Amino acid sequence: MTENYDVVVIGAGPAGYVAAIRCAQLGLKTACVDRWTNDKGKAALGGTCLNVGCIPSKALLDSSEKFHEVSHTYNLHGINVENVSMDVATMMKRKVKIVTMLTRGIASLLKANKIDSIHAHGRLAKPGLVELLDWQTDEVTGELNAANVILASGSTPIELPNIPFQGDRIVDSAGALAFDEVPPRLGIVGAGVIGLELGSVWNRLGSEVTILEALDEFLPTADEEVAKEGARQFAKQKLKIQLGAMVESAVETDGRVEITYTQNGAQNQLEVDRLIVCVGRKPCTDNLFDEASGVQLDERGFVQVDEHCLTGAPNTYAIGDCVRGPMLAHKGSEEGVAVAERIATGVGHMNYATVPWAIYTHPEIAWVGQTEREITAAGGSCRSGKFPFAATGRAKAMEDTVGFVKVVADTETDRILGVHIIGPHASELIAEAVVAMEFYASSEDLARIIHAHPTLSEAIHEAALSVDGRGIHRVN
Numbered sequence: 001m002t003e004n005y006d007v008v009v010i011g012a013g014p015a016g017y018v019a020a021i022r023c024a025q026l027g028l029k030t031a032c033v034d035r036w037t038n039d040k041g042k043a044a045l046g047g048t049c050l051n052v053g054c055i056p057s058k059a060l061l062d063s064s065e066k067f068h069e070v071s072h073t074y075n076l077h078g079i080n081v082e083n084v085s086m087d088v089a090t091m092m093k094r095k096v097k098i099v100t101m102l103t104r105g106i107a108s109l110l111k112a113n114k115i116d117s118i119h120a121h122g123r124l125a126k127p128g129l130v131e132l133l134d135w136q137t138d139e140v141t142g143e144l145n146a147a148n149v150i151l152a153s154g155s156t157p158i159e160l161p162n163i164p165f166q167g168d169r170i171v172d173s174a175g176a177l178a179f180d181e182v183p184p185r186l187g188i189v190g191a192g193v194i195g196l197e198l199g200s201v202w203n204r205l206g207s208e209v210t211i212l213e214a215l216d217e218f219l220p221t222a223d224e225e226v227a228k229e230g231a232r233q234f235a236k237q238k239l240k241i242q243l244g245a246m247v248e249s250a251v252e253t254d255g256r257v258e259i260t261y262t263q264n265g266a267q268n269q270l271e272v273d274r275l276i277v278c279v280g281r282k283p284c285t286d287n288l289f290d291e292a293s294g295v296q297l298d299e300r301g302f303v304q305v306d307e308h309c310l311t312g313a314p315n316t317y318a319i320g321d322c323v324r325g326p327m328l329a330h331k332g333s334e335e336g337v338a339v340a341e342r343i344a345t346g347v348g349h350m351n352y353a354t355v356p357w358a359i360y361t362h363p364e365i366a367w368v369g370q371t372e373r374e375i376t377a378a379g380g381s382c383r384s385g386k387f388p389f390a391a392t393g394r395a396k397a398m399e400d401t402v403g404f405v406k407v408v409a410d411t412e413t414d415r416i417l418g419v420h421i422i423g424p425h426a427s428e429l430i431a432e433a434v435v436a437m438e439f440y441a442s443s444e445d446l447a448r449i450i451h452a453h454p455t456l457s458e459a460i461h462e463a464a465l466s467v468d469g470r471g472i473h474r475v476n
């Protein structure tokens with residue numbers, strides 16, 4: 001018998017499971033189909049983010065940061081700790097425990113919202129009909145009628161044609177989250193978000209890390225001064241970032257990886273113990289829909305959608321990493337809410353201009369909105385105010401003074417166009433900037449808001465004051 005649903009969601013990552021919950025809250029009969037299977041052969045909801053992405057990477061970043069602090073900065077507080085060592089197996093066990101707890105939490109949430117959670121591969125056979133395929137054999141095991149379908153199939157790592165992933169030596173980000181020991185020499189291809197975060201984890205634990213980046217510019221999407229300060233700090237931490245380095249091949253022999261790359265016209269070799277390839281991710285659309293369904297892919301392989309996430313097939317939406325826009329968990333979740341509300345009420349809301357970015361290195365990097373370079377390139381005009389954490393009492397007390405906040409505002413209207421932070425807890429601090437931008441605040445608005453003392457947020461206050469040359473704790 002074919003079950004009937006108001007909505008069937010394919011994919012239970014942060015885009016899909018959030019969409020399913022919001023649909024159910026709005027009274028829609030909902031099913032969520034997901035094929036993710038853990039190493040025990042059991043369904044594990046939460047997609048990339050919970051299983052091999054945001055959560056496990058932050059668990060390891062936190063463990064490695066604590067290890068680094070104990071070994072390098074506790075003595076500044078007068079705390080003397082001797083014989084500090086890292087037990088990688090325990091660190092990994094903690095990571096697995098967190099992931100297990102959270103993926104089970106999603107299963108409970110779906111159940112509590114009366115969503116039918118189905119462990120299978122889902123395929124849109126035609127608008128309104130989702131086929132279920134066995135996640136192991138691909139045999140069709142059932143079908144669901146759906147008044148609306150939401151595709152939320154996520155993304156997978158890009159594999160370079162000349163460097164196939166191989167065992168536990170040449171790995172993608174998931175492999176790098178599961179090393180059983182600290183590799184003495186670690187190579188990374190790609191100085192993007194994953195390269196920097198996972199490079200930081202293993203560098204803090206003692207690996208000698210070399211990151212090979214094809215572009216000549218470091219973090220080109222970040223504010224130029226933030227990227228420059230980031231490069232300076234990572235170099236101080238001995239993360240060796242080689243720019244303009246085109247990797248040609250990587251070959252594993254006798255437990256070592258031999259990398260060949262060209263830089264400044266010269267061919268170079270690098271030998272490492274393990275290699276992480278993290279050169280971006282691609283949308284996951286394998287056997288996701290029938291070609292006659294009306295769903296189409298764009299020239300980069302993403303599911304093509306309009307501004308409301310509607311695909312070319314009637315009542316069929318797509319959200320998250322499988323569609324255009326930044327590959328971020330919170331972007332996918334918000335699209336999920338917007339689509340659920342559109343299905344239930346005819347109206348949904350998503351503001352792509354205020355999607356925050358955060359890179360969980362030390363110092364952290366976070367931003368929202370445009371950079372000065374983007375504003376000027378688009379013909380706009382802006383002025384900015386900057387404030388260093390070193391001039392705040394709280395950062396000094398924390399012994400964590402690297403970095404600054406920059407507030408960028410329109411020259412004529414003073415409306416905030418972007419906020420860029422490098423420094424302690426930047427990923428938390430950026431929330432204030434997102435709220436300000438959502439409410440169309442001016443830098444003057446931020447400057448007139450009382451910030452508690454002593455806090456790191458005072459750096460945002462002072463940066464906003466500095467847009468108008470009125471910073472108090474610095475010479476303007």
Ligand code: FAD
Nearest residue numbers: 011013014015035047048053054122154320321327328329
């Ligand atoms: P996914 O999370 O990829 O989920 C898609 C789900 O759909 C998966 O479970 C998949 O198995 C399933 N699926 C696919 N096709 C089918 C099908 N046909 N039938 C059934 N099921 C199917 N983002 C952040 O915002 N912050 C971070 O700190 C962050 N850290 C990251 C760290 C790493 C190492 C990685 C790899 C990514 C990180 N990301 C981070 C990115 C984030 O994980 C993704 O943006 C997010 O998971 C995308 O959500 P999604 O729901 O679109 O897709």
Ligand code: NAD
Nearest residue numbers: 190191192193194195212213214278279280281327358359
């Ligand atoms: P990325 O796009 O951030 O970085 C990939 C880097 O690899 C780029 O700098 C690119 O120039 C470089 N590159 C590409 N081909 C190369 C080659 N052949 N040789 C050398 N360098 C090459 O991608 P990523 O780091 O793989 O991360 C994928 C996505 O996951 C990101 O876009 C991000 O949205 C998401 N993510 C987010 C977070 C976070 O929000 N904190 C953390 C991890 C991942």
